[in-house]
Amino acid sequence: MARPNDEVEALLQEYADLLAITGGDAFKARAYEKAARAVAGCHDDVSRMEIRQLREIPGVGKSIADKIWEYFEHGSVQAIEEVRAKIPAGVRQLITIPTLGPKKAAVLYHDLGIASIEELLDAIHHERLRDIKGFGPKTEQNILHGVELMQQSRGRVLLDVAMGVAEEIVTALSTVTGCRRCTYAGSLRRFKETVGDVDVLAAAEDSGPIMAAFRELPFVAEVIASGETKTSLRTTKGLQVDLRVVRPAAWGAALQYFTGAKAHNIRTREIAVHARLKLSEYGLFDVETGDLVVSETEEDVYRRLGLPWIPPTLREDRGEIEAALAGELPELVRESDLRGDLHTHTDLTDGVAPLEEMVAAAAARGYAYYAITDHAPNLYMQRMSDDKMLAQRDQVRALDRAHRGMRLLHGTELNIDADGGVDWPEEFLAGFDLCVASVHSLFNQSRDEVTRRLVRACENPYVNIIGHPSARLIGRRPPLEADYDEVFRACARTGTALEINSFPDRIDLRDEHILWAKKYGVKFAIDSDSHAVPHLAAIRFGVGTAQRGWLTAEDVINTWPLTRLRTFLRKGRKR
Structure with missing residues (x-):
């Protein structure tokens, strides 16, 4: 869910790339690139600005300000749509391939008629690119690696994008009557560089009001599934968000369970088994009696396992369990x-x-x-x-x-x-x-x-x-x-x-x-x-x-x- 400023940044950067593909004025393309950075760095929401205010943003002149205004008034910009119409959608997709860029995409289109990623891969397979100046075996390898990178990143978003979505959701749900606690968990809490989906955890005696508020958030595009303990939805920008609501008494166990990487959680469950305990998102239980031992805080859960609290960013099974057992966890920089x-x-x-x-x-x-x-x-x-x-x-x-x-x-x-x-x-x-x-x-x-x-x-x-x-x-x-x-x-x-x-x-x-x-x-x-x-x-x-x-x-x-x-x-x- 991008800010309006981020949407405009992407639009202006796309226009700069399209100008490069069509052989437009290089100075003009650089001007749009700089304007894109300026809009992204602007404090204020550009969708709420008057034309006069838009022109005051460094690097945004009359023409660019008019296009920004047009975008928010009509949902599109005619000048950009006209340039898009000149170029097949597949060529526009080519510029999204890491290592390729608009100039090389333009050469491939004009010299070989390549207008899709599939056609590009076929041309590389038949070594057709090697007839073009500046395209040799090394370039082919780089393009193939770029396609691989693009395919790997599909469905994942950058850390700041996921964090922005999660914090907005947590802020909204925290105000719902009956919500005792709310935060994000999963790979986002571990600060992974990219995130596949966002996990949000809330604590309440009655999950109904929180689930309803979650489904009614303004950026919800689709409710994938909804129940008493878990609801999954997709935002208007395609990011999946999973909300789980637990009872306040189970907060610590749930937060521990839904934060750690799979390998880390396997290790903590193994420690529990050796202590004749069972660890789940509901708590730490005695295997023989089934009685709940601890569950309210993460610190309680780790302590009962014989471990100090382990910072979320370390929960990857990269030696943190051994360091914790030895009393050698680092005091991480803050x-x-x-x-x-x-x-x-x-x-x-x-x-x-x-x-x-x-x-x-x-x-x-x-x-x-x-x-x-x-x-x-x-x-x-x-x-x-x-x-x-x-x-x-x-x-x-x-x-x-x-x-x-x-x-x-x-x-x-x-x-x-x-x-x-x-x-x-x-x-x-x-x-x-x-x-x-x-x-x-x-x-x-x-x-x-x-x-x-x-x-x-x-x-x-x-x-x-x-x-x-x-x-x-x-x-x-x-x-x-x-x-x-x-x-x-x-x-x-x-x-x-x-x-x-x-x-x-x-x-x-x-x-x-x-x-x-x-x-x-x-x-x-x-x-x-x-x-x-x-x-x-x-x-x-x-x-x-x-x-x-x-x-x-x-x-x-x-x-x-x-x-x-x-x-x-x-x-x-x-x-």
Whole structure:
């Protein structure tokens, strides 16, 4: 269930892609891409804005504002429908394939007449793509992998989308008379990066009013099944939501049962069996007498099994049971532990909010420090220059401590080139408080090339953080192929942190990589990669992912006091 702003973002991005396919003005396509980001980052609901207000959104001019207004007035935009009509639906579907993109889709359509995914797969099978410039065996492999990714992601949504739906439902049901407790459970409570369906749990003596309120929510498209204890429905955006209502006395057992991954729950039931107990969603029972032992809280259930309460994000059967039995569960990093955000953007490059707004919003979150890291010049479409960056540095210094005493760090997001080099010579880099370095291009290098590329970036004395290290986009671009053992060793050796990028379509590093890197002693930075004020709040998803990777506050550099952080950022070099 997307916000109106998200709907418009998708619409404008689609128009930009369609312009690229039809050979439209590249500048115009980029303008719509920027407008899409601006609308997504806007605080206010664009469906409630007047034309005048729409035009005040950065990057949204008269023509785009008119299209947004038309969309909410008529449900469609004539100009976009006209472009859609020029292109078969199958071609429009091609641009949804990760690794393909609008330009390659346009070539396939115009040169080979490919107008569907099925025709594309057939062309690859018969090696027809190899006759086109820029399409070789490696491109074929990437496209096939992209199709596989797309098929795997069908029916699943990103974490932030599922969370938005779940929180709206929990808020609505919590106000129903008789509802004693309500929350989301399942993979969402474990902060999995994608969610197949949403599980909501409520406690009440009478389930009827809650079930009725659930069925009558405004975004319900279909009630799949409904009973006294469980109702399943599908939202207008196609997401299935399952609501279970239990008696308040069974709350803890139900929450434990419906939160853990299947493997975790099997382990806890095995422990119960060995203790001559039976564990279910209704409680923990004595096998011989059938008497209820405990059920009211999760803590009670785990305690009776001889375990401390296990945080939901660890309930995957990846060693948490053994750690709990040994008294070695980590004290996981929390969002409240974060003292700052070390990767953010402004409208100087591809952000949509000015520096002052981003700084004020960060201060309102209670941060002790905050870094501005706009893009460097090798990402040429951002049109960065030395003079622009130095002028921003003056602005940052002037705003330092201006908001609740929050300290500002002036940084940049560098581009890791094909050989591991970065923008700007060392004498210019020395003027930054910190540098994030990320891969933004050439994603199809060999495993050895990518490994050397990342290791060399780590060895740069001015690179402090590797941003979104695998460069993946969930469901759209696969992670870089690299020898990550070698990369993680380089990070630990050089004192380079790895980013946990909180942006929901990245979540990069993912939990498995975090667990892997932690074994080498690598430090991490949990960042929002914000391009607009609302993005700052997405850092919660990075924290949840860090917890899934068993990280403590000590593992995360932006939980440290500023003096300790500055020492780390010096990376052993003299200043």
